[in-house]
Amino acid sequence: MPPVVTGRAAGSFPRGVLLKRHPALIERVGRATPYPPDRRAALGELLRDTSETGRIAPLDPDARDAGRWREWGAPRYEGRLWTDVPFLWAESFFYRELLNAxxxxxxxxxxxxxxxxPSKRAELAGASTDSEMAALxxxxxxxxxxxxxxxxxxLWGNRADLGFRLSAGDAGLGERVTGLVSDDSARLWEALGSGGAGPVCLVADNAGPELLPDLVLADRLLRTGRASSVVLHLKPYPYYVSDATTADAxxxxxxxxxxxPAAAGAGQRLRRDVTEGRLVLRAHPFSCAPLAYAExxxxxxxxxxxxxVTLMKGDLNYRRLVGDRLWPATTPFAEATSYFPGPVAALRTLKSxxxxxxxxxxxxxxxxxxGSDGSAASxxxxxxxxxVQFSAGG
Structure with a gap:
């Protein structure tokens, strides 16, 4: 297996997330909500812990999730630099620590x-959301x-989640590239259209302007008879800044x-689908695990x-689907996902x-x-x- 991604390398993308994006996020959370002194002190302590010389704090043995995090590897990483442990684990544990703080x-x-x-509400209420709904x-x-x-x-709703904007900034996003680097759309539609209606799993990523088109896509699958039901997998609690929870859905x-009218029609149909069991909201604890889906x-x-078919949305789900490893980019998607128990598709904008x-x-x-200057190819x-990648599995 290729080595796991870490933040050890100077100038690497993971190192920038751990040492720049995460401290910026702590400060942003502190500004957005009027937390009392004890909560602000906890945020300050986490800010110190996430500095370049900061180390991963030991688990409180009395914490409600201590057992789960012990199973997820916390004892192996306590006391180590954030940049020295697997990137996927470090990111996930950071968000756990932020929620505790x-x-x-x-x-x-x-x-x-x-x-x-606060950020999710602003995104959902924004003019860009109005424009997206009007486009329907x-x-x-x-x-x-x-x-x-x-x-x-x-697919493109995943382009710029809130956490990504902390480091890129709206002005740094550039224009999207309409030619996909890999496009299995035809195979995906063929799989969705074959064999009659059946359940489709849609593993959501971000809330707000990304989740809206995901829901409209679910409505399309239900209305066209490609799906007898859509199981929408959400996060059981806030995770990775803008990841979608049940409240967000x-x-x-x-x-x-x-x-x-078009948006309202979809929304009203989907609300009815929830009450009648055709749109099922699910929030499994493993959705917030610092582990690959292989586990x-x-x-x-x-x-x-x-x-x-299972539709995996977004960058984080992709990393968990193939394993957050330094794969040769020409490794077949089907090979990296060969463990998956059924047909699976990834819809992802590249942000790692x-x-x-x-x-x-x-x-x-x-x-x-x-990246011709010798830096990582941006x-x-x-x-x-x-x-858009697809594997029939099996």
Missing amino acids: VGYFGPGPWRGIDPFA ERLPTSEAERDAALLNSS LACLERLSAGP MPDDLRDDFASAK DVVTGLTPQTLRRLDESE WRTSGTHAL
Whole structure:
């Protein structure tokens, strides 16, 4: 197996996330919500712990999730530099520590208060969301073109989540590249359209402007008979800044239902689907695990195995799907996901180093067009490139 991604290398993308993006996020959370002195002190302590010389604090043995994190490897990493442990684990544990600092899991008035809610609400209420919903009025009349438009909307909705903007900034995103670095869309639609209706799992990534087109895509699958039900996998608690929870999904359904006619129709149908069991909201604890899906528990494996297709949205889910490892980019996607219990597709804009399934010609073209100064090729992390990959499994 290729080595796991860490933040050890100077100038690397993971190191920048751990030592720059995470401290910036702590300060942003502190500004967005008027936390009391004890919570602000805890945030300050976490800020010190995430400095270049800061180390991972030991687990409180009395914490409600101490047992789970011991199973997820915490004893191996306590006392080590954040940049020395697997990047996926370090990121996940950072968000666990951030929630602890603001009292999300503890007793008292701050229990269950999402520290990312102010940003999520602003995104969902923004003018760009209005524009996206208005665009549903102008969908193509051709069924195939409508399918493609809604899939692309779901794909590119993942382009710039809130956490990504902390380091890139809106001005640094550039224009999206319309030619995908890998495109299995035709194979995905063929799989969705074959064999009659069946359950489809949709593993969500970000809330707000990304989750809206995901929900509209779910509506399309249900209305066209490709899916008998859609199981929408969400996070059981706030995670990675803008990751979607059940509360976020309900807020999106409300926003859709209050939009222009096409959006409102989708929102109202989906609300009815929830009440009648065709749109199932699920929040498995493993959705917030610092582990690859290859280590998923049996009940989650059974869920994916029963699906006609599982759609994995976003960069984090991609890293967990293929394993957060330094794969040669030409490694076949089907090889990296061979453990998966059924057909699986990845819809992802590229915002981290990990990628598989590229042809040698595509890889050469991308590497030659960017990163010629010897730095890491920015196409992997800039959020301007995307892919649709599919494996039939089995």
